[in-house]
Amino acid sequence: MRRILVSWLILLTLAVLAPACDDGGAANNANNANNTNNTNNANNANNANNTNNTNNTNNVVTPMEGVSDARADCILRRAKVTWTDPQTQPAAAILVRAGDRTVEVAPGVETVDLTGLPDDTELTFGLRARAADGRLSEETTVSCRTPAPSTDYLPPVGPYLTLLTPAPEPVHQTPTALDPSTHMVVHYESAVEGFSGTVFVRPTGETAWLEAPQDPAVTGFPAGFGEVHHFTLAGLTPDTAYEYQVLGPDGALTPVFEFRTLPAAHDRVRFLVLGDNQDELALQRWAAVAAALVSGHLDEFDFIVHVGDMAKDDVEHEGERHYWWRVFFEKGRELFARRPIYATPGNHDTPANPDVTSFVDAYWANAEDTLSFRKYFYIDPNMTLPDDYHFSAGCAFFAVANTEVPVFYGRHPERDTTGRVDAQRAWLNAVLGGPDTSRPWVFVVNHVPPFAPSGGKDEVPFVRPYVTNFHRRVDWNLAGHVHQYQRTRPLVADADVHAFAKEYGRQASQGVGYLMVPPAGQWPRAEQLEAMDEELASYPMYAGNAALETGFTIIQISGEDFSLRTWGLGDVNARNPAGYGDTGGKRLLDALNYTRRATPSTSDFPWCHYRGSTNGWKTTAMTLVEDSTWEITVLVTPGEAPGFKFFTDHTGERWYGDDPPLDGLAHSWEAANLAFPPGAGAYTIRFHDVLRHYTVTPVP
Numbered sequence: 264m265r266r267i268l269v270s271w272l273i274l275l276t277l278a279v280l281a282p283a284c285d286d287g288g289a290a291n292n293a294n295n296a297n298n299t300n301n302t303n304n305a306n307n308a309n310n311a312n313n314t315n316n317t318n319n320t321n322n323v324v325t326p327m328e329g330v331s332d333a334r335a336d337c338i339l340r341r342a343k344v345t346w347t348d349p350q351t352q353p354a355a356a357i358l359v360r361a362g363d364r365t366v367e368v369a370p371g372v373e374t375v376d377l378t379g380l381p382d383d384t385e386l387t388f389g390l391r392a393r394a395a396d397g398r399l400s401e402e403t404t405v406s407c408r409t410p411a412p413s414t415d416y417l418p419p420v421g422p423y424l425t426l427l428t429p430a431p432e433p434v435h436q437t438p439t440a441l442d443p444s445t446h447m448v449v450h451y452e453s454a455v456e457g458f459s460g461t462v463f464v465r466p467t468g469e470t471a472w473l474e475a476p477q478d479p480a481v482t483g484f485p486a487g488f489g490e491v492h493h494f495t496l497a498g499l500t501p502d503t504a505y506e507y508q509v510l511g512p513d514g515a516l517t518p519v520f521e522f523r524t525l526p527a528a529h530d531r532v533r534f535l536v537l538g539d540n541q542d543e544l545a546l547q548r549w550a551a552v553a554a555a556l557v558s559g560h561l562d563e564f565d566f567i568v569h570v571g572d573m574a575k576d577d578v579e580h581e582g583e584r585h586y587w588w589r590v591f592f593e594k595g596r597e598l599f600a601r602r603p604i605y606a607t608p609g610n611h612d613t614p615a616n617p618d619v620t621s622f623v624d625a626y627w628a629n630a631e632d633t634l635s636f637r638k639y640f641y642i643d644p645n646m647t648l649p650d651d652y653h654f655s656a657g658c659a660f661f662a663v664a665n666t667e668v669p670v671f672y673g674r675h676p677e678r679d680t681t682g683r684v685d686a687q688r689a690w691l692n693a694v695l696g697g698p699d700t701s702r703p704w705v706f707v708v709n710h711v712p713p714f715a716p717s718g719g720k721d722e723v724p725f726v727r728p729y730v731t732n733f734h735r736r737v738d739w740n741l742a743g744h745v746h747q748y749q750r751t752r753p754l755v756a757d758a759d760v761h762a763f764a765k766e767y768g769r770q771a772s773q774g775v776g777y778l779m780v781p782p783a784g785q786w787p788r789a790e791q792l793e794a795m796d797e798e799l800a801s802y803p804m805y806a807g808n809a810a811l812e813t814g815f816t817i818i819q820i821s822g823e824d825f826s827l828r829t830w831g832l833g834d835v836n837a838r839n840p841a842g843y844g845d846t847g848g849k850r851l852l853d854a855l856n857y858t859r860r861a862t863p864s865t866s867d868f869p870w871c872h873y874r875g876s877t878n879g880w881k882t883t884a885m886t887l888v889e890d891s892t893w894e895i896t897v898l899v900t901p902g903e904a905p906g907f908k909f910f911t912d913h914t915g916e917r918w919y920g921d922d923p924p925l926d927g928l929a930h931s932w933e934a935a936n937l938a939f940p941p942g943a944g945a946y947t948i949r950f951h952d953v954l955r956h957y958t959v960t961p962v963p
């Protein structure tokens with residue numbers, strides 16, 4: 264017997280399941296039309312019946328026989344109505360009325376499934392048989408009550424959101440990114456074998472839930488690897504909030520979570536950059552970082568870029584294959600259930616390569632097994648296919664490269680029998696010049712940075728050749744791995760050398776920014792090299808030494824206006840000096856604002872350094888943010904008596920101070936420190952190198 268599924272009120276199920284790139288509005292219209300037809304059919308049937316009655320006023324009309332054995336059975340947000348068709352008079356159709364909607368069912372079907380029904384509601388369904396001549400039977404009514412579901416289900420993993428589909432894009436066979444204005448992919452792992460999941464979704468404000476069945480299972484993972492339930496929602500309306508719940512094996516639902524699709528076309532982009540969570544349960548700060556993000560920053564970004572090292576390690580623990588992945592997703596659930604994540608694997612997200620024993624490092628790179636990463640991020644487990652990918656969102660293009668490839672094969676070139684390093688570099692070069700990079704802003708995302716002034720990471724040189732593609736094509740490189748927040752000065756670099764530019768941008772005299780996000784949970788590193796003072800425009804400092812901070816970065820772009828904020832939540836083991844004031848609370852570490860210029864800014868100074876109490880009177884390069892205007896953000900710690908000067912080589916190397924009475928002008932012949940307002944916190948300092956005017960402003 265055929266099963267017929269009919270949604271209650273509005274038949275939007277088809278819109279949810281529509282193929283990729285389907286227009287949501289069109290799908291809705293089609294469904295509305297379908298509803299209208301149903302209603303019209305019912306009305307026409309009534310009219311026909313009336314007409315028939317009128318025309319046969321003087322004749323005896325045999326009443327149409329009704330259905331028998333009718334019953335309704337309610338389950339979660341569904342009802343199944345069954346009946347037996349008329350036995351003595353053939354019916355042309357059975358009309359099933361649900362509220363003010365009527366569904367027409369062909370004879371012989373004798374059942375209809377209604378979906379999207381309200382919870383905890385007594386529902387009555389009316390059934391009438393219609394003869395070929397339009398006569399209608401008396402209505403038979405049946406009722407049932409939908410259950411009130413529990414909403415306390417929390418899956419072992421998820422729910423979480425992404426925007427990749429495993430279908431390889433045709434040119435480079437990389438995973439395909441979906442349009443974030445019309446799609447969302449919901450995932451969760453129930454860990455119950457044979458269970459097939461369901462996602463209930465609706466535009467926020469609508470009453471009817473739409474049911475999305477899970478995507479076909481991804482095959483090719485080893486036995487015992489577990490199964491993630493994937494749900495690709497297509498045909499969504501751009502710039503629209505949606506609510507959803509996922510169904511557990513025992514019939515309970517999760518709480519309601521909400522996501523929002525991006526606008527169809529817009530000139531802005533807002534995203535969170537995370538890395539190096541690696542939480543070992545009670546010892547790290549990932550839960551605190553996630554809680555700070557959900558409570559204080561959720562409205563500041565539309566998606567998450569993860570630069571890798573999500574799991575503590577991709578190893579079995581306490582008899583469970585993906586124990587540390589579960590910790591990552593569990594502590595981040597409130598965040599990942601609401602914002603989609605684009606991720607790249609880090610070395611901890613892969614297992615140690617069992618065939619390679621020449622390294623004592625416990626966290627070997629492994630480009631030959633990213634199966635766990637592929638399992639959770641919905642990527643084909645065929646390891647001959649790359650897990651690099653690119654995506655576009657708003658005004659930005661992102662190339663996401665797996666640095667396990669250059670690092671692992673850099674150490675073991677004899678194993679690169681298929682030329683994966685060269686293929687990845689060719690891919691990166693191709694996509695950075697490809698049609699998608701016509702988006703105004705370009706980012707490259709990877710775990711191991713190609714440039715790390717704090718040093719101490721042998722892997723970095725293997726990734727450095729990436730930058731050959733960057734000058735004039737890339738705005739920012741986003742990485743992690745070093746467990747220390749670092750933002751470089753604008754750099755013009757190739758695989759061997761680098762030079763400093765005065766401002767960030769894509770013109771010949773401008774440079775690329777390299778960002779290493781603070782660890783979002785794991786221990787920060789205390790490595791400190793002289794190169795940091797020369798090469799970095801920002802890193803958390805206390806009295807001239809690197810401070811230890813967990814945290815995250817949020818980037819917002821509108822038109823040509825770039826804004827970056829990096830927040831810290833302190834160390835993991837309270838290793839910062841007492842004077843730094845590390846309470847584990849959140850504070851702003853770095854802020855950068857500039858308008859990208861097609862015509863490079865001009866300046867009187869060749870460079871300008873900030874030297875003061877916050878950096879131990881060392882030299883930190885200021886960034887040119889508009890004509891003759893140099894900027895830096897510094898962190899003043901509690902109890903600190905801040906003081907600073909500028910230092911440059913304008914007409915010989917000189918300090919610039921401000922003698923009393925302070926007049927807000929810095930000159931090389933004034934010896935006293937420049938004016939600084941009282942109070943701890945982050946301050947943006949600006950200096951005009953022609954007017955010599957300077958400002959010190961608390962960062963809001």
Ligand SMILES: [Fe+2]
Nearest residue numbers: 572609610744
């Ligand atoms: Fe790492």
